Amino acid sequence: MNRNYQKMLTMLLNVGNPLSLKICFKKSGKILKEIMNNKHQKWKILFIQTLIILLFALIWEGLGRSSKNIFFLIGTPLAVAGEFWQLLIAGNFIGNFFITGAEAVVGLLIGTLIGTVLGLSLWFSESAAFIAKPFVTALGALPVFALAPLMIVWFGVGFGMKVAIAVFSTVFVAFNQAYKGANSVALEYVDTLKGMNASRSQIFQKVIIPGSLDWVLSSIRLNVGFGLLGAFIGEYISSNEGLGYLILRASNLYNIPRAFAAAIGIIALALILDNIAQFIERRRYTIVQWISVPPQLWHR
Incomplete structure (x- = not known):
């Protein structure tokens, strides 16, 4: 909750006499003005962002119209909008949009899950972490594009190959975030539970997982x-569907x-997935409660 809203709520709850009510109204007016200014600031930022996009589009349109050679190289925003509309009418865009989205989401979920489980598991053994870390660093440094031909041999050219590349693209980020x-x-939290004779698994569940949740959610x-990059690379190398295939063709x-x-479709997909990830991140305290607090105590 915003600090200004918290202040206002506290004042309203503490009203007990006419004098305090008068003070409350005066202070709440100032706080409301602050809130409105904050909202106004958001509209200012949105206006500036829109202005930048429009200015960029105008410059791009002018450059594209300046000569046929430049138009051939970069097109124009109006031409892009026309092609986008043609893709929508032909029914080529929506289906390919969801195919790329499915490949990216499945790969993201599997890669994040595997990386998180492995990264958190190394907390149980420092020696295992010491042995594993160089291998993880080396594998994580491999360019995904270099492994794509092998993925085709192992998984074919279908949905599984794109998911596999997306998994490889995401697993090491999730691993490093979870481990850190x-x-x-x-x-002191670990020592407190040790003093209460908690087992390693109890410490892991009650302290390590909730304490590392910010890192895990940021990895998402x-x-x-x-x-998305992994899904796009898979489509670009060998595919007959998806946004990467449309770009290649x-x-x-x-x-x-x-x-x-x-490419605008990929940008839109990235924005949608990022907003979903932000929504999950904002619910992290609920997730911590679900993990570390017994269900019978949730509503007390």
């Missing part, structure tokens, strides 16, 4: 881009506006 999160938990947001036909139109 587990090791960043304050030792980081992995949105990596998951348009590029091969030198239809730059259509390639940009498909």
Whole structure:
């Protein structure tokens, strides 16, 4: 909850006499003004962002119209909008949009789950973490594009291959975030539970997992881009569907506006997934409660 709203709520709850009521109204007026100014500031930011996009589009349109050669290389926003509309009418966009989204989301979820479980599990053994870390660093440094041909051999050219590349793109980020999160938990909390004769598994459930949750949830947001990149690479290398395929096909036909139109779909997909990740991140305290507090105490 916003601090200004908290102040106002506290004052309203503490009203007990006419004098305090008068003071409350005076202070609440100032706080309301602050809240309105904050909202006004958000509209200012939105206006500036919109202005930047429009200015960029105008410059792009002007450059594209300046010569045929430049139009061939970069197109124009109006041409991109026209191609986008043609893709929608033909029914090519929506289906490919959801295919790329499904590949990215499945790969993101599997990669984040595997990486998080492995990263948190290394808390149980420092020696295992010491042995595993160089291998994880080495594998994480491998370019995904270099492994894509192997993924085709192992998983074919279908949905599984794109998911596998997305998993490989996301698993190491999740691993590192979870491992750092587990090791960043304050030792006094661990020592307190040890003093209460808690087992290692109880300490892991009650302290390590909740304490590292911020790191784990931040890995989801980081992995949105990596998951989409993995799905796109898989489609770009070998596919006959998805937004990556649309971009590749348009590029091969030198239809730059259509390639940009498909790229807008990837940007929209990234924004949608990022907003979902933010929503989950804002609910982290509910997740902590679900993990560490017995269900019978939730509503007390």
